[in-house]
Amino acid sequence: MAMREHTSLATRCMVGSAVLALMVVTGSDGGGGGVKDGAGSTSCKPASGKVALDYWSWVPGMQKAVDLWNQQNPEIQVKLKTTPAGNAGTYQNLSNALKAGKAPDLGQIEYDSLASFRLKDGLRDIASCPGVKDSGQKFADWTWSQVQFGAGGRDGVWAVPQDTGPMALFYRKDVFDKLGLKAPTTWDEYAKDARRLKKAGKYITHFSQTDPNWFTGLLWQNKATMFERKGDSWKVTVDRPESRQVAEYWQKLIDDKLVATDLQGFSPALYKAWNDGEVVTWISAAWGYSTIRDNAKSTSGKWAVAPMPQWQPGEQQAGNWGGSTTAVLGGSKHPAEAAKFALWLNTDPKALEILNREGGLYPAAKAGASLPALKQPVDFYGKQKIFDVFAQASGNVDTNFTWGPTMTDTYRYLSDGTAGVIGGRTTLRDVLKETGSQSTESLRKQSLDVTG
Template sequence: MSMRHRPSRRRALAAALVCLPLVASAAACSSGGDGGGGAKAAACTKSNGKVDLTFWSWVPGMDKAVAEWNRQNPDIHVTVKTTPAGNAGTYQNMSNALKAGKAPDLGQMEYDSLASFRLKDGLADISSCDPVKQASGDFVDWTWSQVTFGANGKDGVWAIPEDTGPMALFYRKDLFDKYKIPVPKTWDEYYQDAKALKKADPKASITHFSQTDPNWFTGLLWQGGTSMFSQDGDKWKVDVDSPANRKVADYWQKMIDEKLVATDLQGFSPALYKAWNDGEVATWISAAWGYSTIRDNAKATAGKWAVAPMPQWNAGEQKAGNWGGSSTAVLAGSKHPYEASKFAVWLNSDPKALEILNREGGLYPAATKGLSLSALQQPVDFYGGQKIFDVFAQASKGVDTKWAWGPTMTDTYRFMSDGIAGSLGGGGKLSDVLRDTDAKTVDSLKKQSLQVAE
């Protein structure tokens, strides 16, 4: 596909992209003309002879899953390249590779970024590929709606769901017990815990607030109850700076102002891992996949962590945010869409692959059969024998499925990340970040020739 964009194509996409919200109501969407997707999917036929595919992914242990595929499928060899997380550089590198005509056949891509890459003509529509045609029933409904457009996906299938990211509270149980700090059920209690911890150990912080994880902060906003985007007819409405989101921002600004959270630690950094090992950061509000991040990078703390539900804004609620959740996309320009889609379906639905990705990468599977993996039913030694996935199963039920992604999330995240970095450096408040991100996102949509509701 061409990397150039026609304004009329972008306006048509505005109608189709309403089907990106995390909700299985894609059937309510409709489109006219070319459905916002341009030409229909090209014929997807098997290639002759042995096929070599390339795949970019940041999931730990992905090489082991790929090795199992290669063992089972000697005629379709996949070479995996380990990359940084999407917003940490991979998405930009993918964009550059697409422009240069050197993109891999497949790429790991979070649900929130699919629309941005579709606008760039960077994804292949794999809906006509035989391995994909019957795959929708193998995945949790709302995850399939994340990778399709139009009523029942009639405007294309643009990736295969991989995992989800329901959020909960990882906490150092030993420290909470030592300082007689109760496990918080509300955000007010979490604030009180942060003060108690700081009083007991001035070097310790309740958590870190990263400059480089805007999608983590988005997960906190998600739990707050207001989506950042919605649609009014063919127009996008941007709600980044909503009252509900400002409430979340103001809460964390208070924590920052009172020096209750560490603001000098980046997510997924050696410094953060050292702080976990040393007991200087006592909690992490993270997704189900985070269990392996702590396990693999804070080995000295084995048996000292536990998992509890996310603190609630109102006592008695059971709401959770969602951080991440990825898909396996076939990128535009792949000469082997049939084989690439076959691998993508296998990777995210085969029991052996799911077991490897959960064990090595901590992925919480999007495939329905993955939810019955024996590993998800067992106590986890690192977490003191707690059956932590029971907590995430409950959290998944509390995720607001009406949450909607915008069509230029890579831009929105960049604006938010830059703003957060400036704010933590003393250049304003988090509420300013929301306001500025809102305004810049509106400008970004207009530059993409998408209509915006004022």
């Protein structure tokens, strides 16, 4: 999920952990709307009678949305199970449930984990379910591409987008104003500002070893796709020219001691640095607005939001950090009804309002940009309408970015390598090369077809 109201939840959702032991699952016939053709089946016939669906999610307040659905749909009742965030337990529990043939009908799965589930037959292809194919236009283009695993829909539809994490620049406007600085529009300007701020006794930002998915968002902005896929064949492209440009840029900031390297993301030490004015920007996702608001309360009214700095003047590219989907899982006996609920949950105006208000989600649905809460000035940010910036960013996220099927491994390699960078034992450029080699080996260990 994204736009989290609780920092602990943000931390759990953002940090990758152990490798998922996802098992092959075949479909089962449960009668009524049952599907007999396996998890990847294109069959999606509605049931003839009442249906009960199980749904696992970690979004705060999700029960209120489910209650609204159940009131409006007596023939299709949904039972919610609140679970830990994905890598904090839900994914492993889903893996075990799939293996035992006891998985729920629906589950919350982040974009970067969809490929893992799909390749092990953990997802249903819901492209043929009523209303699904016609719903692509209702979502931000890049999110629909993510659930198709490529443009053109040749791979079916494997989930319904729920929320996103379009990235922008949070910055201390009071500090910038005092030093006669404006929000940087390019990365060159950002580096110059970093030097000016260092002379004033401040760091422009922190560089954390525990947020490899944050660094991935920076790569994404520069169109540095980490994996390429043709059919079921994979190629690891972590170490590519666009990635090297990002790595060399941040390596220079680290070497020149222009960024704080002793602060980890979502930590009390980082929050203190924000409150004390020691660290004065954060390149983060839409959900980050509440992380700063809730943990740097003494700075209310002093922050503002601007688009991400660009590699070339005049460009409009944004990265993404975070976001989830609602997926119909392998073994579901009622994919048509499950898909219907997933579409409603992530497109209905009332459902979107509940998930935004209660769970802090920044919706993937285009209609979400019209939510009243996202149109209002935000007091903490000097009454700026900050979500206008994120709405623009969402439209500037590269739709061709591809997640690999073993992203938890790749994140771990990036994180371990970054620790060496901060310790002065290696460089980000070398980390990319090593992560690419390790990720290729990880794919091969999963018996996947790897090229290059």
